[in-house]
Amino acid sequence: MLFMKILDRKFIAHKMNYLAQSFFACAYMFAILMAFGRLARTELLGAVGVCAIASSAFIVFALCDSQVAQPRRLLGGYCISMVIGVLCHFIAFDVSIKWLQSIAFINEHGIDIVGAIAVGLAVLIMSIFNLEHPPAAGFSLGLVLEPWNAVSLVVVVIALIILAIAQRIFRSMSMSLL
Secondary structure (H helix, E strand, O other): OHHHHHOOHHHHHOHHHHHHHHHHHHHHHHHHHHHHHHHOOOHHHHHHHHHHHHHHHHHHHHOOOOHHHOHHHHHHHHHHHHHHHHHHHHHHOOHHHHHHHHOHHHHHHHHHHHHHHHHHHHHHHHHHOOOOOHHHHHHHHHHHHOOOOHHHHHHHHHHHHHHHHHHHHHHHHOOOOO
16 A cells, blocks of 8 residues: 555556656667767766756656746757856856956855856746756756867757657657656
8 A cells, every 4th residue: 555655646557658758768868878978078968968968858758748848948948058058167267357366255166156157047047038947057057067068069959959859759649747
């Protein structure tokens, strides 16, 4: 009896949906990890980028009816976060703001401050344009904190386009697992 309370009640009736949607998420992530490993070996992809995309894959494959799973929000949220993350990365490492480092707190926590600002701006701008996609906010932070290159950003964009296409293709065959 306790075991049945732990399991989602829908699982028994919709086992195939649960298995198929989980399989599609697994297959997608395997393909993305293979592509990342071949095309853009950077720490960002190993640490933050792939984790953010995996979170997006969960949303797309398990919460397919959610507003945040819509391709518009997926792609729009990441585009906003990518621009903000790249800009904040350059601000954090720009030599023209070195005078701020004379303030001890900023010198010690400057990258943390800029990273937090990147997340806050990503949340604000995604919300203003109605393009909220939570994993994208984390991606903006990763762009500030971790090393990356242009190839890795292109691979992320391609991975997200493939995920958006998968959402459109599988949406009619899927159900929300929430």
